[in-house]
Amino acid sequence: MTTLYYATGACSLAHHIVLEWIGAPYETVKVQFGSKELLAVNPSGAVPTLQEDDGWLLTQAGAIIDYLAHKHPEAGLTGGDSLRERAEAHRWSAFLTSDMHAAFWPVFTPARYTTDPSDDAKKAVVAAGLKLVQKQMTVLNDHLEGRDWILGDGRGLRSVIDAYAFPMIRWGIKMLPNGIADYPNVQALYDRLAADPAVQRVIARETGK
Numbered sequence: 001m002t003t004l005y006y007a008t009g010a011c012s013l014a015h016h017i018v019l020e021w022i023g024a025p026y027e028t029v030k031v032q033f034g035s036k037e038l039l040a041v042n043p044s045g046a047v048p049t050l051q052e053d054d055g056w057l058l059t060q061a062g063a064i065i066d067y068l069a070h071k072h073p074e075a076g077l078t079g080g081d082s083l084r085e086r087a088e089a090h091r092w093s094a095f096l097t098s099d100m101h102a103a104f105w106p107v108f109t110p111a112r113y114t115t116d117p118s119d120d121a122k123k124a125v126v127a128a129g130l131k132l133v134q135k136q137m138t139v140l141n142d143h144l145e146g147r148d149w150i151l152g153d154g155r156g157l158r159s160v161i162d163a164y165a166f167p168m169i170r171w172g173i174k175m176l177p178n179g180i181a182d183y184p185n186v187q188a189l190y191d192r193l194a195a196d197p198a199v200q201r202v203i204a205r206e207t208g209k
């Protein structure tokens with residue numbers, strides 16, 4: 001069975017939601033970052049990590065999102081399969097990995113981004129990270145104008161990319177001084193996803209509530 005290694009509330013929440021949307025049987029293993037158990041399947045000690053029942057392992061959030069969408073085309077989560085639709089999915093997956101997720105790293109782990117051990121130095125790194133998060137939220141908010149979902153024409157088409165954005169929007173709500181109040185289209189996407197029973201099931205399972 002497909003197995004997802006995840007940590008509560010981490011970016012792996014996206015893959016957990018995608019597996020729930022797909023509806024095929026899957027297993028989950030809750031891990032701690034950098035634990036021996038996680039290092040045995042992912043040399044970076046990071047989540048998400050996906051394992052198939054023949055032992056094949058896949059790491060990197062964007063690769064796993066894409067793999068699951070195309071492994072289960074019947075779930076209708078690819079965002080479309082034309083050349084341009086695939087390019088758009090790749091574009092937004094790369095945006096989430098390299099721009100949005102990366103902007104949060106200095107916020108969550110400031111000590112990795114300065115050799116100065118003082119609290120002031122770490123506070124400055126967090127502030128710089130939050131500024132970058134605000135920039136990426138603006139990009140996403142502008143893209144979502146007139147759209148319900150990140151991919152697709154017209155009002156859009158729900159896809160794995162929306163699930164990928166979800167944990168990062170949650171982090172924004174928690175970490176930004178103003179939450180996501182300045183990004184009404186991002187808030188609307190969050191509300192749409194948070195109201196989904198599959199998303200609620202996954203959050204309840206991850207948090208044990």
Ligand SMILES: N[C@@H](CCC(=O)N[C@@H](CS)C(=O)NCC(=O)O)C(=O)O
Nearest residue numbers: 010011033045046047048060061062
């Ligand atoms: N490039 C990796 C980054 C994954 C990543 O950093 N995941 C975080 C959780 S959201 C993590 O496991 N961090 C643990 C660490 O950095 O030690 C990916 O996209 O999968």
